[in-house]
Amino acid sequence: MNKIKILGSIGLISTATLTLAACGKGNGTNSEGAKTASKFPVETPIKDTKQGGTLKVAEEMDTPFTGIFNEELQMSQPDADVMSPGQESLFDTDDHYKINDKGAATLRLNRKAKTVTITVKKGVKWSDGKQVTAKDIEYAYEIIANKGTKSERYSSQFNIIEGLKEYHEGKAKTISGIEMPDGENGRTVIIHCKELKPGMAYVGNGYIWENAAPYHYLKDIPFTKLESSDEIRKKPLLFGPFQVQKVVRGQSVTWVPNKYYWRGKPKLDKIIYQVVSPNSASQAIKSHKFDIARVVNNQWKQVKDTKEVNFIAEIPLAYYYLGFKVGKWDTKNSKNVMNPKAKMGDKNLRQAMAYAMNTDQVYKHYTDGLSFQIPTLIPAQYGDYFDKNNKGYTYNLKKANEILDKAGYKKKGKWRTMPNGKPLTINFAAKSGDAIQEPIVQNYIQQWNKIGLNVKLVGGRLTEFNSFYDKVQHDAPGIDVYMAGWTLSDEPSQAQLYSEGTMQNYSRFVTPENNKLIAEMDSQKAFDHKYRVEKFHEWQKYMVDQAYVVPTYNQYQIDAVNNKLTGYSLKPSKINYDHPMWFNVGFVK
Incomplete structure (x- = not known):
């Protein structure tokens, strides 16, 4: 459960050449980038390591990180990133995520x-x-x-x-x-x-x-004061390989070795995490400003020939999605409660919006195949739990219009009305990111406009990352639809994201069928692997049909790593909280 984090802006594509007209064209088959990335290793070459050195890591986001250095209270991926040198799980795993005896x-x-x-x-x-x-x-x-x-x-x-x-x-x-x-x-x-x-x-x-x-x-x-305390924000106590030396709020964290670390002395003298704008990521990589920096996928062509770096890549357990708000979190009873009168409560409306999205064309074309549409809420990395026969929602404007026509969303001039004849305006929340997030969001609005839906951005603009999640998490009024993303747990149970009793079910949908399927996939019968796989496939089919949450895309995650570094690995047995074990990382002798 503690692996789930809300994704920051680094997942967004970044290029100044994107135009709305191009988004509608179906020439998104260029995927040289994906072919290249699929051949990259998941770890740096193993070499003799010297003691000492300062490691500089880029944290690419267009907004400050919140700086909650506590796993029990923390939710965002940027906070998890900057905290990773000091954070350590109680358990190590093998390469199949099974807990072994090698950890703390x-x-x-x-x-x-x-x-x-x-x-x-x-x-x-x-x-x-x-x-x-x-x-x-x-x-x-x-x-x-x-x-x-x-x-x-x-x-x-x-x-x-x-x-x-x-x-x-x-x-x-x-x-x-x-x-x-x-x-x-x-x-x-x-x-x-x-x-x-x-x-x-x-x-x-x-x-x-x-x-x-x-x-x-x-x-x-x-x-009540724990999250805002200095002991959490400025001077956290952790048992990982490094401890905080200095926090520049929202901008950087400097880590030095924890002299009491149970595995021994780390190789590095210092790790500095520094916020850098996604728009500057390619320049930061080419100028070797950082020892480790994530490639923003649409900048791949700008950085692919950079010398003195090793490119490390994987497709992470993660996805981005479109969520429809259909209820609220009941704090008193700690459960999600659906609103029977929710604007987005009609699955026909949700399905039509999903069919109108040209996701595959947008991301595949503009990221050279490094970002790509996914069909269900169970990523392929979950093996046989993923239903490879379920195709999800593929771009189909004709089908979207037919669904709306049949469901009674009649056109009155340019826009469709509700089946009861009342005007329909859909308020869409999307978080800020790099310079190109705006055109991508406007592209989707344009697609929905094509099927007669009057979709408007909440507040008339993109919402700053921290404010966006604050509004989504606390069910701020005036949000009907939102775009967000997750990094996921290694174990595929869906109870922690989509059950009635989890706050992280931000759509707030609750149905007897969903409750039943989630209970069955974690039941005593589910100790039988075949039975559990069947339930996961049933759940995917149900979720695609209901479309409360529609997955959009996942992507190759490419890190540009200084070729003088060794010990940087993304293998399950060599990571901690989805980050490399910093204890193992050092400079080559």
Whole structure:
């Protein structure tokens, strides 16, 4: 669960040559970039590493990062990026994301006893030298579940833990199902569950939290003030390989080695994360201003011949999507509630808008194939859980018009009206990004205009990244449709994103069928892999049909890495929270 992050602006394409007229043309078959990227390695060449050196990393976004250095409260990918040198999960995995014993803690599952036992290794210490304890594991659950923090990490999935629901509702002062057999200062926690789930042996399963929080450091801060505290924003305590030396709010973070790090001394003396505009990314790569910088996909041709860099690439577990607002989050009862009168409540309207989008043409053509349309909410990287036979929504204006005509959205002049004859205006929210985000968004509005839908940007312009997610997360009035993106958990359970009891279900759709399918894909029967695959395929078919959330695209993620660096890897066994293990990274001798 703690892998899910909201994506920043780096996913946007960037070129000054995009025009709306070109977007409508179907010549999006050029994919030399994709062919090239598919051959790139996922890690730098392995060489002897020297001690020392300062590593400079570009964080490409058009707005400041918020700087929440706490996994229990953090939601955005930019915050996760700049925090990554100090952040570490409790668990390491193999290359199939299965938890092993090589990390900071071990995991034991007992399906018969319905228990999860987590044991922190001796010598795993916070950057102030204190051992990570059982209480630190319990405290992380308290941060998530206490209503005072308003943590978006809370989900009804966690109610599988005995007593957690009662704690969340304020009916209990402690979580009864979390046992510390050696006391708070011990290193073992036994979590008593109502049942164990099929994905629990894998990271990102959404039922087991994979982090600890320093209770001794944060305990005196009220939950209501935790997120804004200096201990979270300026001087975080972490148990990863590096600790914060300096934060320039929203702009940069400087990291130096954590002298108490349990794996030993990192190779690097310093890591500096610095915000840089996506529009400047290609120049930053060509001038070698940074040791690591992500390639903005439509700038690929500008940087592909850069000397003295290794290009490292993968297709990440992620996607961008179009979401339709059909309800609100009920804070009191911690669940999503649909509005039966929601403007976007008619699936015919949602389907028509999906068919009118020329997504594949826009992204494939202008990114040389590096960004590409995806059909369902289960990416292909999930293997057989992905239904390769489901084609999703392909561009079809004729079909979009037919659906609207049949559903009674009649044209009155230029625009269609509601089936009841009332005027229809659709308010569309899209976040800011690089200089070209505006033309892409206007392209989609133009496409919807072609089928007679009067779609307008909320506020008449793109919304700044942090403000955009604040509005989407808190169900700000006046948003009917929005465009956003996720990086995903390694375990494919959909409960953490689209269940009735998760705040992250930003569309706020809740249906009996969706509840049933999500419950079945994580049920006891789902320990049978074939059964679980069938349920995932059923869910994809249902979600495509209902179109509450329509996936748009994914992309190759290419990093330009200084060729004097080694140890930079994106292999599952060599990453932590979707970032390279910075402990392994260093300069070549």
